[in-house]
Amino acid sequence: MQRIGVFVCHCGSNIAATVDVKKVVEMVLLEPGVVHAEDYQYMCSEAGQAKIGAAIADKKLTGIVVCSCSPRMHEATFRKCAERYGLNPYMVEIANIREHCSWIHKDMQEATEKAVILARAAIAKVNLNAPLQAGESRVTKRALVIGGGIAGIQTALDIADAGYEVDIVEKTPSIGGRMSQLDKTFPTLDCSACILTPKMVDAAGHPNINIYTYSEVEKVSGFVGDFTVDIRKKARSVDATKCTGCGVCQEKCPSKKTPSEFNRGLGNRSAIYTPFAQAIPNVPVIDREACLKFKTGKCGVCEKVCQAGAIDYAQQDEIITEKYGAIVVATGFDTIKLDQYDEYAYNQSKDVITSLELERIMNAAGPTKGHLERLSDGKAPKEIVFVQCVGSRCSDDRGKPYCSKICCMYTAKHAMLIRDKYPDVNVTVFYIDVRTPGKNFDEFYRRAVEEYGVNYIKGQVGKVAPQPDGSLLVQASDLLDNKQIKMKADMVVLATAIEPNQGVRNIATMLTASIDTNNFLTEAHPKLRPVESPTAGVFLSGVCQGPKDIPETVAQAGAAAVKVIGLLAKDKLTTNPCTAKPDELLCNGCGNCAKVCPYGAITYEVRQVNDHGIREDRRLANVNSALCQGCGACTVTCPSGAMDLQGFSNRQLIAEVDAICR
Amino acid sequence: MSINNEFRPKIVAFCCNWCSYAGADLAGSSRLAYPADVKIIRVPCSCRVNPMFILRAFEKGADGVILCGCHPGDCHYSTGNYYARRRMTLLFSMLDYMGVENGRTRVEWVSAAEGVKFSTTMNEFVEKIRSLGENVRLGDLRCKN
Ligand SMILES: Cc1cc2nc3c(=O)[nH]c(=O)nc-3n(C[C@H](O)[C@H](O)[C@H](O)COP(=O)(O)OP(=O)(O)OC[C@H]3O[C@@H](n4cnc5c(N)ncnc54)[C@H](O)[C@@H]3O)c2cc1C
Ligand code: SF4
Ligand code: SF4
Numbered sequence: 001m002q003r004i005g006v007f008v009c010h011c012g013s014n015i016a017a018t019v020d021v022k023k024v025v026e027m028v029l030l031e032p033g034v035v036h037a038e039d040y041q042y043m044c045s046e047a048g049q050a051k052i053g054a055a056i057a058d059k060k061l062t063g064i065v066v067c068s069c070s071p072r073m074h075e076a077t078f079r080k081c082a083e084r085y086g087l088n089p090y091m092v093e094i095a096n097i098r099e100h101c102s103w104i105h106k107d108m109q110e111a112t113e114k115a116v117i118l119a120r121a122a123i124a125k126v127n128l129n130a131p132l133q134a135g136e137s138r139v140t141k142r143a144l145v146i147g148g149g150i151a152g153i154q155t156a157l158d159i160a161d162a163g164y165e166v167d168i169v170e171k172t173p174s175i176g177g178r179m180s181q182l183d184k185t186f187p188t189l190d191c192s193a194c195i196l197t198p199k200m201v202d203a204a205g206h207p208n209i210n211i212y213t214y215s216e217v218e219k220v221s222g223f224v225g226d227f228t229v230d231i232r233k234k235a236r237s238v239d240a241t242k243c244t245g246c247g248v249c250q251e252k253c254p255s256k257k258t259p260s261e262f263n264r265g266l267g268n269r270s271a272i273y274t275p276f277a278q279a280i281p282n283v284p285v286i287d288r289e290a291c292l293k294f295k296t297g298k299c300g301v302c303e304k305v306c307q308a309g310a311i312d313y314a315q316q317d318e319i320i321t322e323k324y325g326a327i328v329v330a331t332g333f334d335t336i337k338l339d340q341y342d343e344y345a346y347n348q349s350k351d352v353i354t355s356l357e358l359e360r361i362m363n364a365a366g367p368t369k370g371h372l373e374r375l376s377d378g379k380a381p382k383e384i385v386f387v388q389c390v391g392s393r394c395s396d397d398r399g400k401p402y403c404s405k406i407c408c409m410y411t412a413k414h415a416m417l418i419r420d421k422y423p424d425v426n427v428t429v430f431y432i433d434v435r436t437p438g439k440n441f442d443e444f445y446r447r448a449v450e451e452y453g454v455n456y457i458k459g460q461v462g463k464v465a466p467q468p469d470g471s472l473l474v475q476a477s478d479l480l481d482n483k484q485i486k487m488k489a490d491m492v493v494l495a496t497a498i499e500p501n502q503g504v505r506n507i508a509t510m511l512t513a514s515i516d517t518n519n520f521l522t523e524a525h526p527k528l529r530p531v532e533s534p535t536a537g538v539f540l541s542g543v544c545q546g547p548k549d550i551p552e553t554v555a556q557a558g559a560a561a562v563k564v565i566g567l568l569a570k571d572k573l574t575t576n577p578c579t580a581k582p583d584e585l586l587c588n589g590c591g592n593c594a595k596v597c598p599y600g601a602i603t604y605e606v607r608q609v610n611d612h613g614i615r616e617d618r619r620l621a622n623v624n625s626a627l628c629q630g631c632g633a634c635t636v637t638c639p640s641g642a643m644d645l646q647g648f649s650n651r652q653l654i655a656e657v658d659a660i661c662r
Numbered sequence: 663m664s665i666n667n668e669f670r671p672k673i674v675a676f677c678c679n680w681c682s683y684a685g686a687d688l689a690g691s692s693r694l695a696y697p698a699d700v701k702i703i704r705v706p707c708s709c710r711v712n713p714m715f716i717l718r719a720f721e722k723g724a725d726g727v728i729l730c731g732c733h734p735g736d737c738h739y740s741t742g743n744y745y746a747r748r749r750m751t752l753l754f755s756m757l758d759y760m761g762v763e764n765g766r767t768r769v770e771w772v773s774a775a776e777g778v779k780f781s782t783t784m785n786e787f788v789e790k791i792r793s794l795g796e797n798v799r800l801g802d803l804r805c806k807n
Contacts (some may be wrong), residue, residue: 070683071704072687073687096687096702099686099687100686101698104694104696104781107698110698111698114698508736509736512737512738512740514680515736516773522774534684578706596741596745598739598742631710631739633709633739633741633742633745635710636709636713648706648710650714650715653703654715657703657718658718660674660703661672661719661724662722
C-alpha cells in the first residue's frame with residue numbers, strides 16, 4: 001500500500017472561491033492509501049513546495065496528489081519538487097480542479113463534489129504508480145528553417161551566429177518572401193529591397209547557413225533533438241555550380257508569355273527565369289510547363305547561349321535526407337482570392353487591384369517601372385479609392401473573421417506615397433476602423449491625413465461598377481455623415497485579407513504541429529510560449545503563426561532562434577519514461593503491435609522465458625524506449641493484453657474510471 | 663448523486679493530452695461553463711483508450727462516455743486518432759446492439775485552440791444524456807449497488 005499525501009491548492013481565490021478546499025482535505029483523508037492531506041494558498045510557491053517536502057519526510061510519503069491547476073501548467077514543477085525531496089518524480093499525479101472545475105462551475109457544493117471526485121481518481125491512480133526513470137536522447141546540432149521570407153532569414157541568421165548550422169528550405173526559386181515584393185515599408189518609408197537584400201546576402205554568405213531554394217520538405221520523422229527530414233530539391237534544369245548568373249538565357253529565351261508570379265501576374269516572364277533581379281541564389285530555373293524545349297522538343301536556345309554550359313535539361317529532382325535537432329516553420333502568407341467578391345469588380349476591371357499589386361506597380365523594377373498608371377489604358381489616374389478590410393473581419397464565409405493587422409498601415413503608406421509623388425491625384429480611403437497600435441504608427445497615419453490630405457471616410461464600399469468611359473463608379477456609405485456616396489474613380493485598390501500560405505496544412509501534418517481554424521499555426525501557449533508549437537522541437541516564426549508586420553516578424557524570428565539555440569546547446573535531452581512495455585509471459589509474438597506503432601519502436605526477438613518453471617524460447621515484442629513516444633496505440637491493439645503503457649497503465653486508467661463512477 | 667432530485671448523469675470524458683485536454687484547459691481559462699457531471703481522464707492519445715475502459719465505465723454506472731482527440735491529420739502521434747475512430751465505430755455499434763444507445767457514446771475532435779468547441783460539445787452531450795436518462799443496461803449487469 002502506498003503512503004499518499006494530498007495537497008489542495010487555493011490558487012489564491014481561483015480555486016478557493018468556488019471549491020471548499022477544507023472539505024476536499026477532509027474527504028480525501030477517507031480514501032485508501034491517503035495518510036496526509038493539507039491545503040495551502042499557493043502550492044507551486046516556494047513555501048508550498050516546502051510543505052510538500054516536509055510531508056514527504058515526516059509522513060514517509062511514497063506518492064503525492066496535488067489538487068491544483070492543469071498538469072499542463074505545473075506537473076513539471078511538482079515532479080521536480082518531489083525529486084528534490086527524494087521522491088521519484090513519477091509518483092506525482094495532478095487533479096485538475098482549476099481549469100476543469102473551479103473556473104467553469106459556479107455552485108460551490110457542485111464544484112466541491114466534483115473536486116473530491118477528481119482527487120479520488122488521482123489518488124486511485126497514484127496507488128498504482130511505480131517509480132519511473134527518464135532516459136536520455138541525443139541532440140543533433142543542426143536546425144531546419146522552412147520558408148525563406150524575412151522571418152526564416154532572420155531566424156536562420158540568429159541561429160547561425162550562435163554557432164549552429166542551419167538549412168533553409170524555400171519553395172520558390174529565391175529567398176526573400178513577400179518583403180522582396182514590397183516597394184517602401186511603413187512606418188519609416190525606407191525601401192524594402194534596401195533593407196532586405198543585405199540580409200539575403202548575409203544569409204547566403206554565412207558559413208553556417210545552407211540554402212535549398214526551389215525545394216520542399218517531403219517527409220519528416222523522428223522527434224525533438226532527432227528529426228530526419230527528406231527535402232525534395234526540384235530540378236532547376238540549370239547546374240548551380242556552373243551558372244554565373246549572367247542572365248543571357250533569360251534575355252534570349254523565346255517563350256516570354258508566362259505571367260510573372262513575382263509581379264502578381266501584372267507582367268510576364270520568360271520560361272527560364274529568376275523571379276527578380278536581386279534573387280538569391282542568382283541562378284535561374286526553367287519552368288518546364290512553359291519551356292518550348294520541354295513542350296515541343298524544339299528550341300534549346302538557352303543551352304546554346306549559355307557560355308558556362310550550365311543548362312541541364314536532363315536534371316532530375318533530388319531527395320536529400322538530413323538530420324535536425326529543431327525545426328522552425330516560417331512559411332508566411334498570401335493574400336486571399338477575390339473570386340467571391342464580385343461587388344468590387346476585381347475580375348472585371350484591370351483598374352481594380354490589390355494592395356500587393358500596387359506595391360509592384362509603385363516599384364521601379366515592377367511592371368510599370370514605378371509609374372503610377374492604369375493597367376487598362378496606361379493613363380495616369382486622377383482619382384484613387386482605397387477599400388480597407390476586404391475579406392478581413394468578415395462575418396460570412398467569403399472572408400476571414402480576423403483582422404489582417406497590416407492593412408491600415410500599408411494603406412496609409414500607399415496613400416501617402418501617392419500624394420507625395422503625385423500631389424494632383426485625389427486619394428480617398430474607405431475604412432471601418434483605423435487600427436494603428438504600434439510604435440510611431442498613429443503618428444504615421446495622422447501624417448497621411450493632416451500633412452498629405454488623404455481623404456478618410458468611415459464607411460463601407462458596397463459596389464464598384466466599371467463604366468463605359470473606362471472609369472469606375474464607387475458606391476459607398478459614409479457612416480459618420482450617415483449618407484450614401486457615389487463617386488467616380490480611375491483606380492480602386494483593395495486592402496485584401498491575408499491568409500497562411502497554401503501548403504501550410506501539409507507542413508503542419510508532417511510535423512504533427514497543430515493549426516487553428518484559419519490555418520495559422522498554433523503556439524504552445526498563447527501568452528507564455530508564443531514561438532513554440534505544442535510539438536516539442538518545432539518552433540514558429542513570422543506570419544505563419546498570425547498576421548504581423550515586418551518589425552513584429554523580425555522580433556518573433558529572433559525569439560524563435562533563441563528557443564532553438566537553447567535546445568541545440570544541450571547535448572542530451574531527457575526522454576519521457578512513460579513508454580510501452582510488454583509482459584513477456586503474456587506476449588505471443590503475434591506481431592500486431594509493430595504494425596500500429598508510428599515510430600517503428602517495436603521489434604521482435606526470440607528470447608528464453610521462464611513461464612512458471614517451464615523454460616522455452618519464444619518470439620517476443622521488444623520496445624525501444626528511446627523511440628517509443630508513449631501514444632499507447634500498441635496497448636489497445638495487443639490481443640493478449642500483454643502490452644501496457646507505463647504511467648498510463650490499464651490498471652491505472654481503470655482505477656480512474658472506477659473512482660469517477662463510484 | 664442528485665442535487666434537488668434532478669437527474670445528474672455520470673459522464674466520463676477521455677481527453678488526449680495534446681489537443682482535447684488542452685482544449686478543456688482553454689475552456690476553463692476562458693470560463694466557458696459546462697455541467698459538473700463531466701469528469702475528464704487524461705490519456706496521452708485517443709488511441710490509448712481501450713474499449714475495455716468504456717465498457718468498464720458503463721458497468722460501473724456511467725451514463726455516458728465521450729472520447730475526444732485531435733482533429734484527423736493533427737494527431738500528435740500522426741495516426742492515433744484514426745485507430746481510435748475505427749475502434750470506437752465498432753465498439754459503439756456493438757454497445758448500441760447491447761442496449762447502450764448510440765447517444766450515450768460519442769467521439770469528438772477538439773483542438774487545443776477550441777475551448778468554445780469543448781464547452782459546447784460537453785453541454786450538448788450532457789443535454790443528450792439527460793434526455794436519455796439513467797443507463798440501466800450495462801450498469802444492471804453487475805457492479806452496481
Ligand atoms: C501589400 C502589403 C504591404 C505590406 N507593407 C508592409 C510595410 O510597409 N511594413 C511592414 O512592416 N510590413 C508590411 N507588410 C507585411 C510583410 O509583408 C510581412 O510582415 C512579412 O513579409 C512577413 O514575413 P514572413 O517571412 O513571415 O512571410 P513571407 O514573406 O510570406 O515569407 C514566407 C516564405 O516562405 C516560403 N514558403 C511558403 N510555404 C513554404 C513551404 N511549404 N516550403 C518552403 N517554403 C515555403 C514562401 O515562398 C516565402 O518565401 C505588407 C504586406 C502586404 C501584403
Ligand atoms: S506506445 Fe506503443 S505504439 Fe506508441 S510509440 Fe510506444 S511502442 Fe509505439
Ligand atoms: S501485440 Fe501483444 S502479443 Fe502481439 S507481439 Fe505485440 S505485445 Fe506481443
